[in-house]
Amino acid sequence: MNKAESxxxxxxxxxxxxxxECLEKKDFEYxxxxxxCEKAGVNRSTFYLHYETIADLLNECVEYTNNKCFRKYxxxxxxxxxxxxxxxxxxxxLISPEYLRPYFEFVRENKRIYQVxxxxxxxxxxxxxxxxxxxxxxxxxxxxxxxxxxxxxYIIHFYLGGITSVVKEWLxxxxxxxxxxxxxxxxxxxxxxxxKIERPDGEKYG
Numbered sequence: 001m002n003k004a005e006s007x008x009x010x011x012x013x014x015x016x017x018x019x020x021e022c023l024e025k026k027d028f029e030y031x032x033x034x035x036x037c038e039k040a041g042v043n044r045s046t047f048y049l050h051y052e053t054i055a056d057l058l059n060e061c062v063e064y065t066n067n068k069c070f071r072k073y074x075x076x077x078x079x080x081x082x083x084x085x086x087x088x089x090x091x092x093x094l095i096s097p098e099y100l101r102p103y104f105e106f107v108r109e110n111k112r113i114y115q116v117x118x119x120x121x122x123x124x125x126x127x128x129x130x131x132x133x134x135x136x137x138x139x140x141x142x143x144x145x146x147x148x149x150x151x152x153x154y155i156i157h158f159y160l161g162g163i164t165s166v167v168k169e170w171l172x173x174x175x176x177x178x179x180x181x182x183x184x185x186x187x188x189x190x191x192x193x194x195x196k197i198e199r200p201d202g203e204k205y206g
Contacts, residue, residue, distance in 0.1 A: 014040040016064045072102035
């Protein structure tokens, strides 16, 4: 990336952050270009150099937030098909600690952003984020379990709805419980009488 590109994307990031800060205080329809520019420290002409409308900034901000989350996942975690081929069928599980940990790390590191996302799930189109997770991570596992195609969306929304509710409760407590505690709670809900999954400290989940 050259200096001009770096400056361009740096300014865009400032406006993404300013927009998120505005969403903490008011509904989307009441946010103005003027206040975004004031918080970002840019002028209106700079805003319109990047976007035609605030809706364009919203779309970029959604992608900005999603990408921050997905950068927590390594290629080893996202190459699900390769991992499934190397594991025994009896070891397959839909939600595992190694998939939960990067997500919870992102939530804890970005509490302010995530609070805004949860308060504005419709405009942040969280269902699209879940679809991205579904397509890249969960769908191949469901295929291996031979779930009927028409049941897949119900199954994934059951799991993700539960995890989202846990995150909301965790955020209410300012993420005071450790990530390992939250993972342990999720795993006990997912597999209350199932097999134990080993934790990094040698203990077992579930």
